[in-house]
Amino acid sequence: MNTRGLRSQLKDSVPVTGLCPQAGPYGVQDSLRRGFSSVKNELLPSHPLELSEKNFQLNQDKMNFNTLRNIQGLHAPLKLQMEYRAARQIQRLPFLPSSNLALDTLRGTDDSIGFQDILNDPVLSEIMGDPHIMTEYKLGVL
Amino acid sequence: MATVSVCQYHRGGFSFENCKRNALLEADINKLGFSSPAARKTGTTICGVVYKDGVVLGADTRATEGMVVADKNCSKIHYISPNVYCCGAGTAADTEMTTQIISSNLELHSLSTGRLPRVATANRMLKQMLFRYQGYIGAALVLGGVDSTGPQLYSIYPHGSTDKLPYVTMGSGSLAAMAVFEDRYRPNMEEEEAKRLVRDAIAAGIFNDLGSGSNIDLCVITKGKVDYLRPHDVANKKGVREDKINGRPETGNYRYKHGTTGVLTKAVTPLNLEVVEESVQTMDTS
Numbered sequence: 001m002n003t004r005g006l007r008s009q010l011k012d013s014v015p016v017t018g019l020c021p022q023a024g025p026y027g028v029q030d031s032l033r034r035g036f037s038s039v040k041n042e043l044l045p046s047h048p049l050e051l052s053e054k055n056f057q058l059n060q061d062k063m064n065f066n067t068l069r070n071i072q073g074l075h076a077p078l079k080l081q082m083e084y085r086a087a088r089q090i091q092r093l094p095f096l097p098s099s100n101l102a103l104d105t106l107r108g109t110d111d112s113i114g115f116q117d118i119l120n121d122p123v124l125s126e127i128m129g130d131p132h133i134m135t136e137y138k139l140g141v142l
Numbered sequence: 143m144a145t146v147s148v149c150q151y152h153r154g155g156f157s158f159e160n161c162k163r164n165a166l167l168e169a170d171i172n173k174l175g176f177s178s179p180a181a182r183k184t185g186t187t188i189c190g191v192v193y194k195d196g197v198v199l200g201a202d203t204r205a206t207e208g209m210v211v212a213d214k215n216c217s218k219i220h221y222i223s224p225n226v227y228c229c230g231a232g233t234a235a236d237t238e239m240t241t242q243i244i245s246s247n248l249e250l251h252s253l254s255t256g257r258l259p260r261v262a263t264a265n266r267m268l269k270q271m272l273f274r275y276q277g278y279i280g281a282a283l284v285l286g287g288v289d290s291t292g293p294q295l296y297s298i299y300p301h302g303s304t305d306k307l308p309y310v311t312m313g314s315g316s317l318a319a320m321a322v323f324e325d326r327y328r329p330n331m332e333e334e335e336a337k338r339l340v341r342d343a344i345a346a347g348i349f350n351d352l353g354s355g356s357n358i359d360l361c362v363i364t365k366g367k368v369d370y371l372r373p374h375d376v377a378n379k380k381g382v383r384e385d386k387i388n389g390r391p392e393t394g395n396y397r398y399k400h401g402t403t404g405v406l407t408k409a410v411t412p413l414n415l416e417v418v419e420e421s422v423q424t425m426d427t428s
Binding site (some may be wrong): 050053056114116119120 | 152165254
């Protein structure tokens with residue numbers, strides 16, 4: 001469904017979440033979780049592709065939903081988004097890898113391979129997030 | 143732990159963590175006057191032509207790393223699917239990984255549809271991936287194959303633009319090869335004529351471009367049959383080291399022939415040994 005032009009959909013759909021300042025939940029610098037901050041790190045991405053790659057799946061989904069809405073009407077993306085929301089809830093504990101099989105099947109990425117499956121596979125990662133902190137963050141307890 | 147963002151589970155794919163550090167290192171190295179190592183490229187001549195029954199793809203076999211030849215006989219015609227092959231120019235790793243990823247995706251897609259994959263599908267997958275990475279993946283490709291809609295040939299540029307043409311050339315030797323094509327191409331050629339045309343175009347690239355060299359590989363794709371001719375033609379023969387006296391190849395042969403050392407005297411003393419005892423001990427092979 002990658003047929004519509006990107007321009008009309010993208011101008012309001014690229015969230016600048018990748019470069020938010022290093023503020024934690026209380027609004028001050030969160031050195032414990034995000035490390036030391038510097039102005040350059042916050043303002044500029046380290047690579048022109050960093051932002052677009054971080055948001056790639058998000059933007060693809062938005063574009064597909066927009067196209068679907070234009071073709072079939074509002075009900076189609078609404079129903080699909082409900083299914084996505086349900087599938088996204090099937091997760092293991094926050095620090096463990098989840099297969100996301102239902103979500104992949106819905107998106108159609110279960111029969112395609114990209115760099116995210118070959119390079120830097122999270123299953124083979126040598127570092128693990130601290131289970132306590134990650135669970136606390138997930139539960140909002142901090 | 144302070145340097146790791148521990149709040150979300152990390153995803154795969156490209157990691158841009160070291161980009162700033164690399165930029166700093168690059169600037170420092172350049173200030174000292176050195177240059178950082180260059181990626182291995184396939185400064186190349188690749189080309190393809192559509193003839194009466196199918197497609198002929200051709201490529202040279204030299205891979206360069208800066209000003210040095212890194213691989214004298216590398217294979218630049220990559221398999222995408224049984225009826226689609228792709229020649230790759232540009233950064234060697236990029237062309238290799240891109241064609242392998244697209245080949246896997248096309249296989250999955252064809253298993254899902256139950257049909258032989260089309261060349262246009264491979265083209266679209268390639269162009270969408272290359273556009274996604276905005277030209278940072280340096281892969282210039284010539285994609286050719288025969289499917290249910292006939293023989294097709296596409297050229298794909300690193301930024302994601304594609305052209306569907308009857309004859310295409312890519313790489314550093316593309317101008318030399320294109321000169322040969324523009325002179326002698328005509329529509330609906332026979333197979334032998336098309337093979338000769340592609341061979342001559344690649345040879346023009348090999349002899350007139352520094353980045354191309356060694357042998358000529360051809361791939362002839364027709365409906366139901368693929369001829370992968372590697373090498374089709376050895377344009378630049380590397381000399382064989384020969385021993386001047388005997389005429390046999392002397393690659394690492396350190397035997398001296400008889401008579402090199404002069405014999406002054408010879409004395410033979412037979413040792414009279416008598417057999418005392420002979421015993422056989424069987425090995426336990428169970």
